[in-house]
Amino acid sequence: MSGYAEGIIILLCINAIAAMGVSLLTGFTGIFSLGHAAYMALGAYTSAILTVQHGVHFFPAILLGGVVAVALAYFIGVPTLRLMGDYYAIASIGLGEAIRLILENWQSVTRGARGYPGIDPYTSLPIAVGFFVILAIFMFNLINSRFGRACKACRDDYIASSLLGFNTARIRVVSLMISAFYCGVAGALLGGFLSFIQPVMFDMLKSTELTAVVVFGGLGSMSGCILGTAVITLVTELFRPISQYRMLIYGAVLVIIMVLRPEGIMGNRELLSWIKDPFGRRS
Amino acid sequence: MSDAVMNEKKALLEVHDLHVSYGAIKALSGVSLKVFEGEIVSVIGSNGAGKSTLMNAIMGMVRREKGEILLGDVKLDSRSFRVVQQGISLSPEGRKVFAPLTVLENLKMGAFPRGNDSKVEEDYEWVFSLFPRLKERISQYAGTLSGGEQQMLAIGRALMSRPKVLLLDEPSLGLAPIIIKDIFKELRRINNEGVTILLVEQNARQALLLSNRGYVIQTGRLVTEGPSEELLANADIKAAYLGGGHAKGKTTQALA
Numbered sequence: 197m198s199g200y201a202e203g204i205i206i207l208l209c210i211n212a213i214a215a216m217g218v219s220l221l222t223g224f225t226g227i228f229s230l231g232h233a234a235y236m237a238l239g240a241y242t243s244a245i246l247t248v249q250h251g252v253h254f255f256p257a258i259l260l261g262g263v264v265a266v267a268l269a270y271f272i273g274v275p276t277l278r279l280m281g282d283y284y285a286i287a288s289i290g291l292g293e294a295i296r297l298i299l300e301n302w303q304s305v306t307r308g309a310r311g312y313p314g315i316d317p318y319t320s321l322p323i324a325v326g327f328f329v330i331l332a333i334f335m336f337n338l339i340n341s342r343f344g345r346a347c348k349a350c351r352d353d354y355i356a357s358s359l360l361g362f363n364t365a366r367i368r369v370v371s372l373m374i375s376a377f378y379c380g381v382a383g384a385l386l387g388g389f390l391s392f393i394q395p396v397m398f399d400m401l402k403s404t405e406l407t408a409v410v411v412f413g414g415l416g417s418m419s420g421c422i423l424g425t426a427v428i429t430l431v432t433e434l435f436r437p438i439s440q441y442r443m444l445i446y447g448a449v450l451v452i453i454m455v456l457r458p459e460g461i462m463g464n465r466e467l468l469s470w471i472k473d474p475f476g477r478r479s
Numbered sequence: 480m481s482d483a484v485m486n487e488k489k490a491l492l493e494v495h496d497l498h499v500s501y502g503a504i505k506a507l508s509g510v511s512l513k514v515f516e517g518e519i520v521s522v523i524g525s526n527g528a529g530k531s532t533l534m535n536a537i538m539g540m541v542r543r544e545k546g547e548i549l550l551g552d553v554k555l556d557s558r559s560f561r562v563v564q565q566g567i568s569l570s571p572e573g574r575k576v577f578a579p580l581t582v583l584e585n586l587k588m589g590a591f592p593r594g595n596d597s598k599v600e601e602d603y604e605w606v607f608s609l610f611p612r613l614k615e616r617i618s619q620y621a622g623t624l625s626g627g628e629q630q631m632l633a634i635g636r637a638l639m640s641r642p643k644v645l646l647l648d649e650p651s652l653g654l655a656p657i658i659i660k661d662i663f664k665e666l667r668r669i670n671n672e673g674v675t676i677l678l679v680e681q682n683a684r685q686a687l688l689l690s691n692r693g694y695v696i697q698t699g700r701l702v703t704e705g706p707s708e709e710l711l712a713n714a715d716i717k718a719a720y721l722g723g724g725h726a727k728g729k730t731t732q733a734l735a
Contacts, residue, residue: 349577349588356575359538361563361592361640 202321203389204433209328210319210385211409212425216335217378219410219421223464224339225371226351227277228285231292232379232406235265237299237398239380240387241306244315247388254318258327258384265380266373268295273369284372292403299395311394312387319388327385331378332422338374339418347371348416379406412453413461420462427461489551491516491675492537492567492644497546499529499536506532508699509546514644514677519670521686521707522679523720524696530679531572533696534648538562538569550643563592566643572652574633578622582613585621585632589639599639606635609669627658631665638669645669647678651685663689683720687711695720 214236221227239261246252246260268291276287300309307313338344349357350364358364387393405428413424431449435442453461462470490513499507507529514520524530535541537548539559548555555562568589576585586606590599607614610631616624621632630650637645650666651659663685670676679696680686687693687707695703695716703710710716 346591349591352577352579353575355540355571356577357588358540358559359563359569359571359575360588360636361560361568363558363560 204429206319206321206324206385206389207433208426208429209324210382210389211429212422213328213331213385214379214382214406215409215413215421215425216331216418217375217382218406219413219415219418220335220339220347220378221371221375222407222410223415223417223421224344224351225347225368226354227368227372228282229288229375229403229407230285230400231288231290231295231403232375233398233400233402234288234292234295235269235376235379236383236386236402237295237393237395238265238268239383240393240398241299241312241383242380243384244312244387244393245305247316247318248312248314254316254388258381258388261384262377262380265376265383269373269376270369273372277368277372278365288403289400292398292400296395296399299398306395309395311392313392315387315391315393317388317391319385324385324389327381331381335378336418343367343370351416408450411460412450414459414463414465416464417460417462417466419467420460420465423461423467488515490514490549491551492677493549494533494537495547495549497533497536497548498544499532499541500544501541506541506699507536510696510699510701511546512694512701512704514675516675517670517673518692519666519676519678519690520692520694521690522677522694522696522701523681523683523686523710524679525681525720527698528696529699530681530696531648532699534569534572534646534679537567537646560592563640563642566641567646568637568640568642569646569648570630570633570637570650572648574626574629574652576621576624576629576632576636578620580621581618582621582624582632583617585636586613586639589636592640602639602641605672606638609638609665609672610635627654627662630654630658630662634662634665634669638674642674644675644677647676649680650678651680651682659685683716684711 214232218229218232221229242264243254243257243261246257247254272287272291276284299306346362346367349362350367354364409424409428410421412428413422414420427449428446432442432446435445492514494510494512497507497510510533522530522533532541536543537555539557539562543557550565550567553565555565577588580588583603586603590602593599612628613631613635616628621629624632634647634650650662654662659682666676666689678686678690687710690707692705693707693710694701695710703716
């Protein structure tokens with residue numbers, strides 16, 4: 197396989213891991229986020245600093261990147277997710293910008309806006325695919341577990357599920373924490389893939405892209421968000437030769453899908469149920 | 480039940496001096512009521528009197544500013560998922576069934592806090608025996624049910640947690656009079672099966688005809704209480720809530 201094709205697959209795996217995280221939160225728990233790049237940034241910087249400055253092996257460094265993101269999610273989630281509605285979306289915009297600004301200005305630790313160079317390129321193809329496969333298996337099991345069903349209940353009717361004995365506040369916070377872990381790991385892998393990270397890579401555009409991919413793939417469909425990631429990543433890569441029109445095509449694809457299929461590529465169904473029963477019920 | 484007997488008996492559900500505010504607006508100011516085991520108790524009142532707030536405060540859906548609620552000897556938790564585990568469940572105003580789920584799946588949702596209780600299966604049959612209409616529509620999506628059937632489903636779903644006290648918020652909301660009669664008949668049957676019921680209703684006549692005792696709530700305060708027959712016969716209540724009566728005083732104020 198050529199290095200280029202390998203690179204696309206690695207990038208695809210990384211984006212898909214992040215998208216799965218956002219999909220759990222937005223598609224399955226019904227909480228919109230416009231700041232998930234912050235969790236990616238935290239994962240990327242944690243892993244970079246640990247491997248470069250402290251000589252930690254990349255594998256625990258990637259996991260620790262995820263753990264730091266989870267810790268942030270807990271501190272942000274507990275006060276904001278007790279409230280219902282779109283408060284978290286607004287808070288997450290602030291969170292995303294705050295984290296980016298901290299990374300830009302905390303020179304002694306993050307080396308500021310010029311970026312953090314010299315990360316060991318630890319994200320090889322097997323590592324990226326391995327992480328993607330394990331996290332995907334976990335996620336697909338999670339959404340069909342008792343917890344996954346509880347998430348969907350909170351999404352469909354918050355009041356009814358509270359009244360039926362679901363601990364809705366906890367479910368929402370845990371969902372955010374798992375989602376942050378996925379994004380943290382994705383960020384750590386991205387750092388190891390590019391060998392160089394910069395705060396501006398994790399700006400609000402990145403956050404909206406993550407949410408856009410999930411809506412594009414279908415809210416409430418885990419395979420949809422992976423498919424959405426594949427389409428978006430491939431479209432941007434295929435049209436690299438005409439790079440000045442790339443974003444135009446990216447935008448056009450988003451608009452066309454949203455007009456023709458407002459529920460996203462997969463709606464809220466999974467690929468497997470689609471293959472088994474094309475005219476079956478919604479999940 | 481006479482008053483003397485009731486004072487000696489221990490209440491199953493006791494609300495004591497409950498206060499709830501929404502910002503600067505006081506929704507409940509010192510509500511106290513008792514529900515005894517096996518009873519049906521209704522709380523009647525007009526729009527905005529605080530009926531739903533009372534239900535939500537018992538369930539822990541709104542913050543209780545002051546006051547306490549006892550279930551038997553146990554103080555009710557302020558978090559709703561604990562309240563359900565403690566043995567109270569509410570069929571909410573406007574039903575709130577899960578439209579994209581089937582009837583059976585909705586009932587399963589009601590049994591969620593019980594985890595892997597082997598008796599859940601029996602309780603589906605119990606709910607279906609109370610509401611045979613639901614059994615006919617067992618695999619139909621809840622969103623496609625009629626209003627009355629959705630109300631039955633909401634009540635059935637609340638029963639699936641096997642509550643000690645079943646709370647009902649406006650079970651007659653938006654339903655045709657003939658359906659309301661059906662639903663209230665079923666409530667009587669549910670009560671006969673040993674479930675204690677506290678309901679709040681705007682449809683005062685139906686609620687009082689069903690219940691053993693009633694309370695009248697007005698701008699966040701309970702203004703009158705008594706056996707339902709007495710309330711039904713009360714001239715002021717007739718004029719204010721039942722229609723057709725002619726009170727001498729200025730209707731609602733006269734109650735306070």
